[in-house]
Amino acid sequence: MDAAVALESTVIAHGLPAPHNLDAARRCEAAIRAEGARPCTIAILKGQVRVGLRPDELRRLATASDVRKVSLRDLPVVVARELDGATTVAATLHLAWRAGIPVMATGGIGGVHRRVDGRPAADISADLEALARIPAIVVCSGPKIILDLEATREQLETRGVTVVGYRTGTMPAFYCATSGLSVDVRCDTPEEVVALYRARLRLGLPGAVLVTVPPPDRVALPPESVLPALEQALRDAEARQLRAEALTPFLLARLRDRLGSRVLQANIALLEQNAIVAARIARVLATSAVSLP
Template identity: 90%
Template sequence: MDAPVALESTVIAHGLPAPHNLDTARRCEAAVRAEGARPCTIAILKGQVRLGLHPDELRYLATAPGIRKVSLRDLPVVVARGLDGATTVAATLHLAWRAGIPVMATGGIGGVHRRIDGQPAMDISADLEALARIPAIVVCSGPKIILDLEATREQLETRGITVVGYRTDTMPAFYCPTSGLPVDVRCDTPAEVVALYRARQRLGLPGALLVTVPPPDRVALPREVVLPALEQALQDAETRQLRAEALTPFLLARLRERLGSRVLQANIALLEQNAIVAARIARALATAT
């Protein structure tokens, strides 16, 4: 029985500081294997799509300078020019589905960015487009806390993406156990998730089943702790007139600076936990096939 789990690689090259990035990548792959599934970290090396990386390739991705962050629009550029790239949720999901891998694990998904200078937010992550188009199972800890969570939840609904709360009734927000926003349905077991996924397939619905898992209790950060630090980070970003691609890494870095090691611990723990949940779902799906 083959039960592959796709893992994104942007978190290795861009999301976590060294040496935690490599250690976390190894831990996530080990966690998937321990559950009887097959980890498949996806990246592009010298223009070649890699569906699963050797240990030395993981190390290269974690340590080499100039690794490009690759979303959907970037895929043909990186492949055609023979570059190295770490794939985002959207790009990972696209490549995984093309390779016949229906289950993916990540940390937090992208969504609708918060408004800056009172202007409507025009920056909407390609993750939402990929989720609306590709009928896979994506395990995450909800949208990143830096986003406009209400607008992101509305976009998920508008695009027909079923949001599952895995052992929770509210959608988590990355480091935080809850966003205060509801999910569409609660599932407490991998079998329940697979039943929902099969129902979507029988109905011919496009788009993903988004399984949201709160971070482990031992490391989860309350919203009342994160939000003041986030507001200050947003003010800093406005002062620097940051937009688009520069905004997300800046805000996440600012949160790490203001909240210290708690943010890093939460990020690492939720990535490993999501890999475990995804592996269990992948095994249940393979058994049900």
């Protein structure tokens, strides 16, 4: 098996501001190569699914204004109309699995969105459905902190996704080292993660092993500094009646505006760290006897 790591492209086209988006993409790919694995950034270019991008194609995703954000529902539209698209976690996971790549790295997964009016949230990310369906290993820093973390954790449990704390006993929350919520199991090495994944495959279980990695200590943000800024950002979003795909980039941009460069530094650092962890897992998986379904 090839030691390959899939990378999503929405973070390049829509998640980070220029020029940091291109820098982060290059750093993640370089980190994977340095670990002896192969980076495969996934995107749709002129209607063609691309698993692995050239440097000029990464640059286009980072600079063009007409790159569509592509989740599962959007894939056939972008392909049929020969458009350019940056794939979310859900779409990347789907395309990576079809290409025979069972390991993926990202920043934070989507989940259940929060509301400020006290009503139950109806907006649930397609990432959760993909994680429940596709038997892969996804390395991230937990759900994005803009989400309802408790509801997202409950959804992961309900959908049968095994949540791993990588060298931690609690699930991180993107920029923050912990959400205060438990994981299903702690793993301290890539070998432990692969053993857990192999057990899931032998048992015929659908769905992913979600490996959650806290951001590096040097850049992790304390929740007490993030949550007030998040509450204000949610109120701003509610006033603008933002929903669906517009909500996440708006909230993340608001946090960057309010908390400054610390948010950007944390985001880039955790992306690079997750890429390294994923590459190490991919290398172990490539040398083990695993038969993918």
